[in-house]
Amino acid sequence: MHNVKFSVVEKNSHSVTLIGMSKTLLVKNVHPLGKEAVDLLVLDGLIAQITPAGSTQNQADTVIDGNNQLLLPGLVNAHAHIDKNLIGQPWHRNELQGATIRDLVDYERKIQLEEGLSTRTQSKLDVEASIAAGTTHIRTHVDIDPEIGLTGFEGVLGTKEEFKDRLTMQTVAFPQRGMLINPGTVELLEEALKMGADAMGGLDPSTVDRDPTQHINIVFDLAQKYGVEVDIHLHEPGMLGAFSVELITERTQALGMQGLVTISHVFCLGMVDDGYLNRLIDQILENDITIMSLGSGKGDFPPLKKLNDAGVRLCTGTDGVRDTWGPYNYVDMLERIKLMGYRSGFRRDEDVEMLLKVATYGGAAVMKDDSYGLEVGKAADFVIVPGEATTQAVVELRPRSYVIKRGRIVAKDGALITD
Amino acid sequence: MHNVKFSVVEKNSHSVTLIGMSKTLLVKNVHPLGKEAVDLLVLDGLIAQITPAGSTQNQADTVIDGNNQLLLPGLVNAHAHIDKNLIGQPWHRNELQGATIRDLVDYERKIQLEEGLSTRTQSKLDVEASIAAGTTHIRTHVDIDPEIGLTGFEGVLGTKEEFKDRLTMQTVAFPQRGMLINPGTVELLEEALKMGADAMGGLDPSTVDRDPTQHINIVFDLAQKYGVEVDIHLHEPGMLGAFSVELITERTQALGMQGLVTISHVFCLGMVDDGYLNRLIDQILENDITIMSLGSGKGDFPPLKKLNDAGVRLCTGTDGVRDTWGPYNYVDMLERIKLMGYRSGFRRDEDVEMLLKVATYGGAAVMKDDSYGLEVGKAADFVIVPGEATTQAVVELRPRSYVIKRGRIVAKDGALITD
Structure with a gap:
């Protein structure tokens, strides 16, 4: 684990502070490819920690409540x-x-x-x-x-x-x-x-x-x-x-x-x-x-x-x-x-x-991107989307709740985030 | 044309009074199957009049501004x-x-x-x-x-x-x-x-x-x-x-x-x-x-x-x-x-x-429904959907703006209307 000090920026877990490229990003309560819910901590654009949902404190520059949705790799x-x-x-x-x-x-x-x-x-x-x-x-x-x-x-x-x-x-x-x-x-x-x-x-x-x-x-x-x-x-x-x-x-x-x-x-x-x-x-x-x-x-x-x-x-x-x-x-x-x-x-x-x-x-x-994947140490490139199962997300095609590229929120609720 | 007295219920053409089964419904500025824009008057569930867009006064129990969208039959x-x-x-x-x-x-x-x-x-x-x-x-x-x-x-x-x-x-x-x-x-x-x-x-x-x-x-x-x-x-x-x-x-x-x-x-x-x-x-x-x-x-x-x-x-x-x-x-x-x-x-x-x-x-x-069709005298069963062309509506699948059955608004903006 990286040794880093977190500061609480946002206490309301339903809202998000969009601050562009964040040093730390905490994604709470998401199901990677439909599996058991996790919290996921991103540090300087890389996945720094993946832990069972609820086991992480709300301490990061930006906090996203995944709200039990799916987490897909980019x-x-x-x-x-x-x-x-x-x-x-x-x-x-x-x-x-x-x-x-x-x-x-x-x-x-x-x-x-x-x-x-x-x-x-x-x-x-x-x-x-x-x-x-x-x-x-x-x-x-x-x-x-x-x-x-x-x-x-x-x-x-x-x-x-x-x-x-x-x-x-x-x-x-x-x-x-x-x-x-x-x-x-x-x-x-x-x-x-x-x-x-x-x-x-x-x-x-x-x-x-x-x-x-x-x-x-x-x-x-x-x-x-x-x-x-x-x-x-x-x-x-x-x-x-x-x-x-x-x-x-x-x-x-x-x-x-x-x-x-x-x-x-x-x-x-x-x-x-x-x-x-x-x-x-x-x-x-x-x-x-x-x-x-x-x-x-x-x-x-x-x-x-x-x-x-x-x-x-x-x-x-x-x-x-x-x-x-x-x-x-x-x-x-x-x-x-x-x-x-x-x-x-x-x-x-x-x-x-x-x-x-x-x-x-x-x-x-x-594309020979060795930094790709939903694992600790890989680039934080991922998508949060509603659904209980990945096949459900595939057939329902609901707007993507969040798109993250290298730890940065680049889209939210189906719309591009423009800085 | 049917001989009927209209009363102005709603002057703001962007809004709609949802009154369930209306006696008269006026749909303004829609393109039937992508063709030239029309206004369409519904009387007791049937299409009573189709005229070039803008030629009809805002006189009906319910007025829908079609806002230049497509009109499709049901x-x-x-x-x-x-x-x-x-x-x-x-x-x-x-x-x-x-x-x-x-x-x-x-x-x-x-x-x-x-x-x-x-x-x-x-x-x-x-x-x-x-x-x-x-x-x-x-x-x-x-x-x-x-x-x-x-x-x-x-x-x-x-x-x-x-x-x-x-x-x-x-x-x-x-x-x-x-x-x-x-x-x-x-x-x-x-x-x-x-x-x-x-x-x-x-x-x-x-x-x-x-x-x-x-x-x-x-x-x-x-x-x-x-x-x-x-x-x-x-x-x-x-x-x-x-x-x-x-x-x-x-x-x-x-x-x-x-x-x-x-x-x-x-x-x-x-x-x-x-x-x-x-x-x-x-x-x-x-x-x-x-x-x-x-x-x-x-x-x-x-x-x-x-x-x-x-x-x-x-x-x-x-x-x-x-x-x-x-x-x-x-x-x-x-x-x-x-x-x-x-x-x-x-x-x-x-x-x-x-x-x-x-x-x-x-x-x-x-289904042998002889009352079907976007013509005067037929049942007012139709859909208003965004798009410049019918093929665009087919590929984009945007939420239906209005669904009308027998002159009654049964769905709006992709959601069922429950009376």
Whole structure:
């Protein structure tokens, strides 16, 4: 235990003194992941003590009465596109034609230009709504291409800087409009890596770039050159997608990049036969590759329980929210878990709890945040939300009572706290 | 126009005088299904006048300022099980084993008995939450079997009576635990029809009752004998389900019961090949059969857009909510539309709007409510909800500002009005 003097600031246990970054924060009477109630003491942004509820005195700079609610670790959105939402804009009536990735991307760019959207503003609005919903970590893919250059990336970097004390953010340099088919893109991606992108992105090596081996080589070479991770979008279906998974695992192995590669969406894992799937799982495990899945509205998606039980690292995210791709997604990671459970046919609480782990510890692992977790010595990144059980919180989606980042109250009753 | 004298009761257009059943109600500045703003005058429970917003004087017993929000017709939950929820109970940790209908039903009964749940109480709680969410009509299937007899049905009838001025309800006598395999059930179903059930239910003629022709004959014979409709649950997959659809359409034709039969769920319509599906659609159209679908979390379900475009009558509902079958479903019909759009891969607003019609006009049609609709002369059953567009209301799921049933304010700001 840290040796520290506490002073009583607030005696009424139902009220809170919001003093921004507090030296000591005492959270009373919360149920970590639905388990027995505890009191939790935070010191300089770290969890200093966890004791049975009621065993701690009201002595801290700030005291929160958890009032028998749930305590969840900070929600981790490990796959976002905070540069491409329409939050705060008038409602966009979606009149998309076509259904290929190219159709979707072209429609998106058309609307972005027509509306004159600022990536800096939109990413800020996304982050504010995300924090209010309990998100403490975001890995975001950022569009980079010759038409917009690094404008979008710079906007997101500005938002990352603005919220650096309230949100852990990673950026992925992402060739949304293709790389080989879009001359000038590779140079811009490299520039983004020089500017501090945390990972090198990729996209459908066969169906978009028409040269899977070359696409994957460039992605991995740039990642190695700048010492960053790889995170590749893979929408390709069936055997074609599975071939891309093989190419990615082979390249990971050849370059010794085990533990540094994520494949996102990977719908093909829900499409191939069981025998082939088992071989792919073996390759994924051997190369410690993370699978990012947020399920899917209409189509197949990876079998989450099977992958989890096999020991595959999993993470999830919101994908783009309230954008031209469709109206359904939003920033709330608990809603994401609800949709993934619904789509997976999970009826039992223990299966929903598995998804909550994916959306918390799973995401923190892919973001390599060693300070993450509801344990003494870890960063005080957590969420207090009403509910008797975590599955109840997931399905009811009630406003978050408190969101804490590094010991600081960043949102209360569903609303961002602005200092 | 009706010839009526108005008296000014309330001049402040932002406030409302809640006087229960009002003779005249004026709703100002609302957008019917997102269209141009109107004022709407209600007289003795019926829509008496719809005029451009701002053209009406503040003269009515009750005035609501719609404040530029959306006006939706009352939401119609055409497939509910209000006898089997766990609303208001401590959170139930789901530990279901198995996945067949029989496993689900046995687990459900086990928990119901352990918890000592009252159907009268649970159905009341369901109805209260439903009204608060904008539902003005419910068709509910009610479990009837020798173990519980007519207890559940009597409980639901009590709730129907209690809420008769605030909700239009139909009951379906439903053999959830089988009919032929469960001696005594047929006699109880007939008793429920004598007591006023509005439709005769059925369930998986092959997979549950093991004698599809006999099952269907009994269902139709009882329906004919008591002059009620037919509404059959059909979960059977693929060609087996399709065969049941054929038997049902053939029986409908043989008995001249066109327009009086609903098949619910009918997952098989999403499983058979296109050629066979087209032949089934022809039979469904020829017999004016309604298809009730609420989509599906994991598995296949009917192709809603194809059916709608072919002219098939569609309706939808919540199914059982917060029950032992799984945690996801709840009473909000706008959430149901959101999930159906998500599962159908609908990105365009016009497709979501189609689903909203299914959840309103489609349900009212199957319930044969000729007084339904946002038109002069129709019953004043409607919902006021924030949003610029109906699709926005569907994805945001904000609390309903007002719910009106027959001209009476039955809910406000997401909460039931209790007189």
